[in-house]
Amino acid sequence: MQESQLRVSSAIAGEDEYVEFWPAGTLAKGQFSCTACGNRVTVHQVLPRCMVCGERLWERADWSPFARTD
Numbered sequence: 233m234q235e236s237q238l239r240v241s242s243a244i245a246g247e248d249e250y251v252e253f254w255p256a257g258t259l260a261k262g263q264f265s266c267t268a269c270g271n272r273v274t275v276h277q278v279l280p281r282c283m284v285c286g287e288r289l290w291e292r293a294d295w296s297p298f299a300r301t302d
């Protein structure tokens with residue numbers, strides 16, 4: 233039982249610090265936010281460039297507790 237408790241806490245700590253960037257053109261689904269201006273888009277197939285500032289790097293937004301806008 234102690235072992236599984238350790239795993240859970242380390243997974244939570246890792247998720248907190250882990251930020252993955254997704255470049256435009258990547259196949260992806262879900263909510264992403266622009267790393268430059270924070271513009272949020274819902275992607276169904278391929279990541280676009282940011283239509284607000286032209287940035288090409290995105291980070292996933294669906295994991296964020298602030299992403300619940302609907």
Ligand SMILES: [Zn+2]
Pocket residue numbers: 266267268269270271282283284285286287
């Ligand atoms: Zn942007």
